[in-house]
Amino acid sequence: MNDHRRSELSASLAQVRERMGQACAAAGRPVAEVDLLVVTKTFPASDIELLAALGCTDVGESRDQEARAKHAEVAASVRWHMIGQVQRKKARHVAAWADVVESVDRPELVSALDSAAASLDRRLDVLLQVCLDPVDRPDRGGARPEAIEALAEQVLASTRLDLRGLMAVAPVDEDPRAAFARLERVHQALLRLAPGALTVSAGMSGDLEAAIALGATQVRIGGAILGNRPPLK
Numbered sequence: 031m032n033d034h035r036r037s038e039l040s041a042s043l044a045q046v047r048e049r050m051g052q053a054c055a056a057a058g059r060p061v062a063e064v065d066l067l068v069v070t071k072t073f074p075a076s077d078i079e080l081l082a083a084l085g086c087t088d089v090g091e092s093r094d095q096e097a098r099a100k101h102a103e104v105a106a107s108v109r110w111h112m113i114g115q116v117q118r119k120k121a122r123h124v125a126a127w128a129d130v131v132e133s134v135d136r137p138e139l140v141s142a143l144d145s146a147a148a149s150l151d152r153r154l155d156v157l158l159q160v161c162l163d164p165v166d167r168p169d170r171g172g173a174r175p176e177a178i179e180a181l182a183e184q185v186l187a188s189t190r191l192d193l194r195g196l197m198a199v200a201p202v203d204e205d206p207r208a209a210f211a212r213l214e215r216v217h218q219a220l221l222r223l224a225p226g227a228l229t230v231s232a233g234m235s236g237d238l239e240a241a242i243a244l245g246a247t248q249v250r251i252g253g254a255i256l257g258n259r260p261p262l263k
């Protein structure tokens with residue numbers, strides 16, 4: 031029944047891996063330096079099973095309720111990344127299914143996730159989301175670059191959170207290379223404070239080459255692998 035979908039996913043995965051390989055070669059970076067996070071939001075749990083069977087180890091979700099349901103349904107062992115905005119009151123739910131929260135962008139969320147992880151007796155990996163948009167743009171999430179240092183210190187002082195690096199989305203109407211170059215500068219500054227925060231999660235279906243050229247260690251790919259997303263319900 032799933033044979034058709036399996037070959038579809040297998041082919042698109044191969045194409046994305048090829049693009050990643052070429053981008054790494056162009057940047058003079060080993061392919062092993064860049065991880066693939068497959069963004070499965072809006073797609074069924076059965077796709078996650080197929081992706082896991084095809085060798086994918088990490089999936090990204092952006093809505094708590096949807097992710098929670100799929101997490102309960104998926105038997106394959108994958109790492110679950112939260113890449114969407116997290117409401118403070120949802121922190122406990124998110125901490126129950128996510129292994130990595132990539133969208134940490136404010137002090138209240140750091141404390142909420144830390145307590146949630148403690149109450150679940152687990153640890154959580156976190157990335158700080160950097161906002162690369164102009165200051166006058168409606169808020170799409172992320173902390174301003176100048177707020178990152180204080181957030182990083184708060185995570186370093188937490189009891190249950192491990193600071194792994196940064197995440198960002200390129201602005202819609204700017205050359206992504208310019209935006210990812212700013213992200214790379216924020217990352218260099220972060221490394222002085224937190225030498226273990228090595229992850230830079232940047233690059234999506236449309237701009238993975240630019241992200242890899244500018245130092246991304248993880249790309250988050252949805253559409254180029256799973257196809258067009260069904261409209262959000």
Ligand SMILES: *Cc1c(COP(=O)(O)O)cnc(C)c1O
Nearest residue numbers: 069092113234235250251252253
């Ligand atoms: C949906 C989403 C992606 C994947 O985007 P595609 O263009 O489908 O590859 C990556 N990152 C975030 C934060 C997203 O919300």
